[in-house]
Amino acid sequence: xxxxxxRFLTIMLFLGFTFLYVPLILLIxxxxxxxxxxxxxxxxxxxxxxxxxxxxDVWKAVSLSLKIAxxxxxxxxxxxxxxxxxxxxxxxxxxxTLFGGMLVAPLVMPEVITGLSLLVFFISxxxxxxxxxxRGFTTITIAHxxxxxxxxxxxxxxxxxxxxxxxxxxxADLGAKPFKVMTSITLPRLAPGMFSxxxxxxxxxxxxxxxASFVTGPGANTLPILIFSRIxxxxxxxxxxxxxxxxxxxxxxxxxxxxxxFRQQKRxxxxxxxxxxxx
Amino acid sequence: xxxxDLSNEPSQNFIQTFRRLLNRVQSSWKTxxxxxxxxxxxxxxxxxxxxxxxxxxxxxxIASPPYSKMIEWLDGGIITIKLVFxxxxxxxxxxxxxxxxxxxxxxxSISTLFCLLIGYPVAYGIVRSSRTIKPxxxxxxxxxxxxxxxxxxxxxxxxxxxxxxxxxxxIYLGITETxxxxxxxxxxxxIGIVYTYLPFMILPLYANMEKxxxxxxxxxADLGSGPINTxxxxxxxxxxxxxxxxxxxxxxxxTGEYVIPDLLGGGNxxxxxxxxxxxxxxxxxxxxxxxxxxxxxxxxxxxxxxYQHYQGKAAEGF
Numbered sequence: 001x002x003x004x005x006x007r008f009l010t011i012m013l014f015l016g017f018t019f020l021y022v023p024l025i026l027l028i029x030x031x032x033x034x035x036x037x038x039x040x041x042x043x044x045x046x047x048x049x050x051x052x053x054x055x056x057d058v059w060k061a062v063s064l065s066l067k068i069a070x071x072x073x074x075x076x077x078x079x080x081x082x083x084x085x086x087x088x089x090x091x092x093x094x095x096x097t098l099f100g101g102m103l104v105a106p107l108v109m110p111e112v113i114t115g116l117s118l119l120v121f122f123i124s125x126x127x128x129x130x131x132x133x134x135r136g137f138t139t140i141t142i143a144h145x146x147x148x149x150x151x152x153x154x155x156x157x158x159x160x161x162x163x164x165x166x167x168x169x170x171x172a173d174l175g176a177k178p179f180k181v182m183t184s185i186t187l188p189r190l191a192p193g194m195f196s197x198x199x200x201x202x203x204x205x206x207x208x209x210x211x212a213s214f215v216t217g218p219g220a221n222t223l224p225i226l227i228f229s230r231i232x233x234x235x236x237x238x239x240x241x242x243x244x245x246x247x248x249x250x251x252x253x254x255x256x257x258x259x260x261x262f263r264q265q266k267r268x269x270x271x272x273x274x275x276x277x278x279x
Numbered sequence: 280x281x282x283x284d285l286s287n288e289p290s291q292n293f294i295q296t297f298r299r300l301l302n303r304v305q306s307s308w309k310t311x312x313x314x315x316x317x318x319x320x321x322x323x324x325x326x327x328x329x330x331x332x333x334x335x336x337x338x339x340x341i342a343s344p345p346y347s348k349m350i351e352w353l354d355g356g357i358i359t360i361k362l363v364f365x366x367x368x369x370x371x372x373x374x375x376x377x378x379x380x381x382x383x384x385x386x387x388s389i390s391t392l393f394c395l396l397i398g399y400p401v402a403y404g405i406v407r408s409s410r411t412i413k414p415x416x417x418x419x420x421x422x423x424x425x426x427x428x429x430x431x432x433x434x435x436x437x438x439x440x441x442x443x444x445x446x447x448x449x450i451y452l453g454i455t456e457t458x459x460x461x462x463x464x465x466x467x468x469x470i471g472i473v474y475t476y477l478p479f480m481i482l483p484l485y486a487n488m489e490k491x492x493x494x495x496x497x498x499x500a501d502l503g504s505g506p507i508n509t510x511x512x513x514x515x516x517x518x519x520x521x522x523x524x525x526x527x528x529x530x531x532x533x534t535g536e537y538v539i540p541d542l543l544g545g546g547n548x549x550x551x552x553x554x555x556x557x558x559x560x561x562x563x564x565x566x567x568x569x570x571x572x573x574x575x576x577x578x579x580x581x582x583x584x585x586y587q588h589y590q591g592k593a594a595e596g597f
Contacts, residue, residue: 013400016397023431023435024431027437039443044474085312088310109531112556113331117327127344209428234440247426247427251426
């Protein structure tokens with residue numbers, strides 16, 4: 001689309017972004033409020049950040065959430081990349097429809113259903129084979145990998161479609177076997193997509209409350225579970241401080257991912273032009 | 280000669296086996312690529328639903344886990360299979376559940392409509408922006424989608440509370456003297472859903488609109504069509520896949536939403552996701568919770584199938 005925006009569209013863009021960002025900006029501003037009552041302004045202060053850093057519960061939850069997020073992101077990226085490759089590059093295979101369905105369903109499935117089904121699954125499994133012996137890190141990580149891999153697969157599928165197959169075809173013409181083409185051309189070009197998939201899986205895991213609440217066991221509180229149990233009773237200034245740190249942390253991660261993807265897209269265009277020239 | 284042959288044989292053999300193994304991996308790697316994620320999803324995504332279905336047909340018992348066994352071995356090797364439909368009958372007979380399901384569908388539908396009304400012009404505005412700021416605007420849409428969901432809901436608690444920012448502003452401006460009750464009402468739930476799910480609407484719409492051919496609009500304009508007429512007759516019909524994908528991406532998860540009705544609706548807004556969680560966590564009635572989940576799943580199967588059909592067409596923008 002080439003033409004510029006009408007005034008109506010510009011106004012809607014402005015209103016849309018105001019709606020998206022004002023609540024977050026206010027949340028951040030109030031984290032620097034001295035007052036114990038969140039909406040009553042009592043002057044600028046770092047008081048609630050000190051309170052936050054002094055609470056061991058928060059640190060325990062942060063470390064559990066980060067551990068789960070790291071393991072989840074790594075496994076989800078591997079499985080999601082394999083799934084994306086299978087869907088885009090392998091043509092028809094047995095069970096493709098079921099596979100495609102299972103890759104899409106986690107994106108829209110209400111979390112209460114996923115959470116409940118995984119919990120009863122883990123309990124039945126424990127009765128059957130004695131594993132997992134206790135719920136916590138392992139069960140939450142498995143649950144997170146299961147829905148994160150679907151998101152990674154979406155990114156990988158979009159990247160594979162966008163990349164086209166010109167370079168792969170050129171390599172095959174020059175005598176490279178399919179496995180060689182995959183490892184030395186497709187996968188390296190897919191690396192930025194895998195990286196942003198990893199980051200998405202990482203943040204999805206840090207973010208999940210409902211599924212983790214179902215499959216966790218006694219004593220294993222992730223950060224969202226801790227936040228939820230505190231804010232159910234009302235506003236808390238230390239949660240504003242925690243929110244500010246989380247929002248800034250995620251914003252930096254996403255910005256890095258965006259820059260890497262943007263650069264890669266430019267390089268892709270160049271690569272494809274080169275391949276076309278050689279033809 | 281014989282000696283060298285003998286000494287060479289094992290290593291030759293080894294190399295050959297290694298080669299054969301390598302060939303095997305190279306020819307069967309495609310199977311491995313498909314099988315690993317496929318098996319993972321079969322075990323951890325599909326199998327659990329069958330267990331939920333099984334428990335929904337069991338009775339509540341005071342035990343751990345709190346449901347009766349479906350298959351039991353009696354003395355003499357007789358197997359009994361017991362299916363109890365009481366949980367489903369209970370759900371259909373108690374008007375509370377019917378009302379809660381309908382209320383969830385109503386809230387999800389209206390929220391989806393508002394997401395569309397806000398999201399469509401925003402997505403179109405981004406598509407029509409210049410090439411330099413387009414990636415920035417898109418980034419600004421995706422950013423809140425990546426930041427914590429629960430904190431975005433919490434942000435609205437601060438805005439909507441009786442002593443919250445909006446009421447403080449209204450009182451300061453003299454528009455009202457006593458705070459207007461907004462938090463813990465259905466209104467707050469609508470705001471929460473529209474706010475948190477808006478990026479899910481904008482992204483598929485953007486992906487769809489981005490691929491539209493601008494020459495069609497030019498052709499329509501050349502033939503004397505005004506901008507509004509062109510929009511209704513050209514742009515709108517071409518973005519229907521995006522509208523459907525975006526709407527379902529909001530509607531389906533919003534129907535089963537638990538956190539938003541719990542935090543912003545308090546006890547005043549009945550939604551089925553919250554009901555399910557309460558049956559499971561408060562009443563410890565797993566069979567009924569499972570039956571509630573199965574009915575919800577059946578209600579959402581059709582929208583999910585439609586979504587799968589359209590997501591390839593529109594949702595490549597993640």
